[in-house]
Each structure stands twice: as structure tokens, then as C-alpha cells.
Amino acid sequence: MPKPYPQEFRDDVVRVARSRGDGVTIEQVAKDFGVHPMTLQKWMRRADVDDGVKPGVTSSESAELREANKRIRLLEQENEVLRRAAAYLSQANLPKRLYPLVKELAADGIPVAVSCRVLKLSRQPYYRWLRRPVTAAEVIEAWRANALVDAYRDDPEFGYRFLVGEAREAGESMCERTAWRICRDNGWWSVFGKKRGRNGKRSGPPVHDDLVRREFTADAPNRLWLTDITEHHTGEGKLYLCAVKDVYSGRIVGYSMDSRMKARLAVNALDSAVARRGDVAGCIVHSDRGSQFRSRKFVHALNTHDLVGSMGKVGACGDNAAMESFFALLQRNVLDRRRWDTRQQLRIAIVTWIERTYHRRRRQVRLGLLTPVEYETIIDPAAPAA
Numbered sequence: 001m002p003k004p005y006p007q008e009f010r011d012d013v014v015r016v017a018r019s020r021g022d023g024v025t026i027e028q029v030a031k032d033f034g035v036h037p038m039t040l041q042k043w044m045r046r047a048d049v050d051d052g053v054k055p056g057v058t059s060s061e062s063a064e065l066r067e068a069n070k071r072i073r074l075l076e077q078e079n080e081v082l083r084r085a086a087a088y089l090s091q092a093n094l095p096k097r098l099y100p101l102v103k104e105l106a107a108d109g110i111p112v113a114v115s116c117r118v119l120k121l122s123r124q125p126y127y128r129w130l131r132r133p134v135t136a137a138e139v140i141e142a143w144r145a146n147a148l149v150d151a152y153r154d155d156p157e158f159g160y161r162f163l164v165g166e167a168r169e170a171g172e173s174m175c176e177r178t179a180w181r182i183c184r185d186n187g188w189w190s191v192f193g194k195k196r197g198r199n200g201k202r203s204g205p206p207v208h209d210d211l212v213r214r215e216f217t218a219d220a221p222n223r224l225w226l227t228d229i230t231e232h233h234t235g236e237g238k239l240y241l242c243a244v245k246d247v248y249s250g251r252i253v254g255y256s257m258d259s260r261m262k263a264r265l266a267v268n269a270l271d272s273a274v275a276r277r278g279d280v281a282g283c284i285v286h287s288d289r290g291s292q293f294r295s296r297k298f299v300h301a302l303n304t305h306d307l308v309g310s311m312g313k314v315g316a317c318g319d320n321a322a323m324e325s326f327f328a329l330l331q332r333n334v335l336d337r338r339r340w341d342t343r344q345q346l347r348i349a350i351v352t353w354i355e356r357t358y359h360r361r362r363r364q365v366r367l368g369l370l371t372p373v374e375y376e377t378i379i380d381p382a383a384p385a386a
Contacts, residue, residue: 005035013040014047077110081118099129145182147172152188159190207294208309212286216322218248221376222280225253226323227269227287229261230330235341241330241350242269242292244285245323246277249379250364251372252326252354253277257347263295270298274305281306288312288320333357 017029017040026044030037049056057065088101102115116123144167151158151166158166160183164176183189218224224247231240240261244254254273258265266287274280285307287293293311302309312319334353340346359373367375 010043011047014043017044074114077114078118080110081105081115085119099126099133102126103130141182144172144174144178145186148179148182149186149188152183157190160188163188206289206311207299208311210286210312210319211284211308211310212312212319214318214321216247218246221246221248222277222283223248225273225283225285226320227266227285227293228320228323228327229265229290229292230327231261232335232340232346234343234346235339236343239340239343239346240265242266243323243326243354244269244273245326247322249367249372249375250326251359251376255354257343257350259343261292263292263297266292266295266298267301270301270305270307274307282308284308284310286310286312286320289314329358330354 013029013033013035016033017026020029026040027037030040033040045054046059048054050058050060084105085098085101088098098119098121102112102119102121105115106112112123112126115121116126147167147170148160148163150170151163154166155162160179161176163183164174164179167174167179212224216224216226226245226247227242229240229242231238237259239257239259241255241257242265243252245251246253253276254269254271256265256268256272258268270285285302287310289311292298293309299309301307317324330350330353334349335346340349360371363369363371364375370378
């Protein structure tokens with residue numbers, strides 16, 4: 001197929017043909033430029049349409065139309081890829097492999113580049129898979145799986161460690177970790193295996209409704225308290241801390257530490273807060289759904305002091321985010337600063353940091369760059385200073 005003439009050459013020939021003298025025919029001009037007379041006439045008709053002399057579709061409009069048709073055809077191909085992919089992935093009995101789908105779409109006339117772009121795949125791995133759909137590693141794993149399943153069918157009570165030995169006798173050697181992975185993917189477990197829970201014990205039902213709903217604000221002291229428990233390792237074992245925080249000023253109004261995380265730990269922290277703050281009737285005490293805060297002892301302590309209980313959802317740390325932020329601050333400033341040999345050392349460090357640094361030296365932006373003690377003293381002089 002001959003190459004088309006350049007546009008600039010066409011325009012020059014048309015100009016010469018239009019400005020030809022008397023007695024000069026179109027055939028002569030075409031012959032001088034080495035083109036066919038009918039070709040020249042076609043160029044002149046196109047030039048008349050582009051210049052607006054004659055009605056018709058101009059060259060720019062034709063180019064735009066071709067581009068629009070190309071774009072429409074591309075969008076139709078992309079929609080077809082998405083439709084076929086949705087239908088393919090919705091079949092639960094088929095493996096979710098997209099390379100066979102790309103191959104089917106290519107057989108139906110959809111370019112591989114379009115399918116890979118829509119499905120967010122790389123073309124090079126696809127062509128590599130096309131040359132070799134089954135890799136050597138997949139073949140080896142298939143032989144190993146066959147050896148394991150044969151041994152499993154003979155003795156269903158065998159675990160993956162025994163199945164490794166049986167597969168080795170059959171000529172397929174592998175490490176125990178590989179056998180465990182293959183057995184896990186196919187569900188080949190011993191019939192005597194122990195059924196374990198996903199996360200151990202489940203959290204019990206809440207004993208209070210969520211009255212806070214992540215609105216950690218209060219317009220006066222002793223209106224909303226937050227409480228939670230944290231732990232840290234020492235040379236003697238773990239030390240547990242239960243703290244009670246007043247949302248109004250961010251002050252830790254009560255805390256308790258012990259070597260065991262029992263309900264008494266939360267009750268002691270609550271009693272300490274009530275003893276420090278005085279009249280706290282009607283105050284909301286918000287916590288997570290830990291067993292210590294759902295215990296009868298803690299609920300009885302709430303009722304004794306006329307406090308209102310509140311609990312967040314299971315696994316939602318944002319429901320007690322203000323208390324979690326305090327524990328994160330404690331973690332960075334005290335717990336992770338050094339290695340603690342005894343519980344007594346860590347206890348002294350925690351008490352010192354809370355009472356001296358956090359309460360009386362650490363200024364908070366939300367309090368107008370005041371410390372919790374300064375904020376309570378300035379805003380409410382009647383609040384206890386100790």
C-alpha cells in the first residue's frame with residue numbers, strides 16, 4: 001500500500017490548482033506534480049469543505065469522529081472485561097486466577113493491553129504464564145500434595161508430622177513446614193486434633209450501655225471518667241495498672257497497681273478516685289468490655305458510689321480512645337524508657353511520672369497550655385488541689 005502524501009504537499013498542490021492561469025487544466029497541474037487528476041480533484045473538494053465553501057464534514061470533524069469512535073470501542077472493551085471478570089470471580093467453585101480470563105478475552109478480540117489495564121495486571125508476567133502455564137514449583141508441590149493425601153487417606157489420624165515421613169517413603173521429601181502449609185490449605189488435619197478457638201475466650205455481654213459514643217468532652221469535673229488497664233513486664237513478672245481519668249481536665253483521679261489482673265484492681269482504682277474527688281454522684285464511668293469491669297464487684301462499687309456505668313464495643317479501641325492515648329503516653333515516657341528489674345521500681349516510676357510530670361508539668365494544648373492541676377484550679381477554684 002503506497003504511503004499517503006504529506007498534508008503540506010496536498011495544500012500546496014491545491015493552491016497551485018486554484019491559482020492556475022487561463023488555459024491550464026487540472027490534468028496538467030496533476031501531471032506536473034506527479035499525481036492522478038482524480039486524486040487532485042478529491043483534494044480540491046476536501047479543501048472546499050474545510051474552507052466552508054461547500055457543505056460537508058471537515059477534516060477536523062472527521063478526525064474527532066474517528067477519535068470518538070475509537071474511544072467508544074475502547075470503553076466497550078473495558079466494560080466487557082469488567083462484566084466477564086465479575087461473572088468469573090462470582091463462581092465459587094473456580095480458582096480465582098485472572099490469567100485464563102485474559103486469555104479468553106484475547107480469543108474474543110479484546111486486546112491483552114486493555115484487559116491487563118482494567119484488571120490491574122502486568123503484561124510481562126501474563127506472557128510468561130502463557131508460555132508456561134504450570135511452573136516447575138507448582139508441579140513439585142502437586143506431587144507432594146498427592147503423596148500427603150495418599151498417606152492421609154490411609155491413616156486419617158496422622159498429623160502433618162507423620163504424613164511427612166509417609167511422603168518421604170513414597171519418594172517425596174519435604175520439610176515439616178511445607179507439609180503443614182499444604183495440609184492447612186487443603187484441610188488435612190488429624191481426626192484427633194484439638195479444635196482451638198480463634199482468639200481464646202470471647203468477651204461476655206456488656207453490663208452497661210455505651211453512654212459516651214466517642215464524645216470525650218465534659219463541661220465540669222466529675223461528669224465523665226474513663227478507666228482501663230495496662231500491663232508491663234519486669235524482672236519479677238508483670239505489673240498491672242488500672243487508672244481512672246477525668247475527661248474535663250485530663251487528670252488521673254485514681255489508680256491502682258498489682259501483680260494480678262483481678263476485679264479488685266479495678267475496684268481499688270475506683271475507690272481511690274472517689275476518695276480523692278469527694279462528691280461524684282451521677283458521674284459516668286466509661287470502660288471497655290473487660291471481665292474486670294463486668295464483674296459483680298465492680299458493678300457493686302459503681303452502685304455504692306452512685307456512679308453510672310458505660311461500656312464500648314468489643315475490639316473497638318476508639319470507643320475508649322482518650323484513655324488509650326494516656327496509656328500510649330505512659331508507654332513512651334516511662335514503660336519503654338528502660339528495663340525494669342522489680343515491680344517496685346516500675347511502680348515508683350509510674351507514680352512519680354503521673355503525680356509530678358503529667359499532673360503538674362506537662363502542659364496540654366486543649367487546656368490552653370495549662371497543666372491538669374492548673375486548669376482545675378483556675379477554672380474551678382473549689383476543686384481539690386491535691
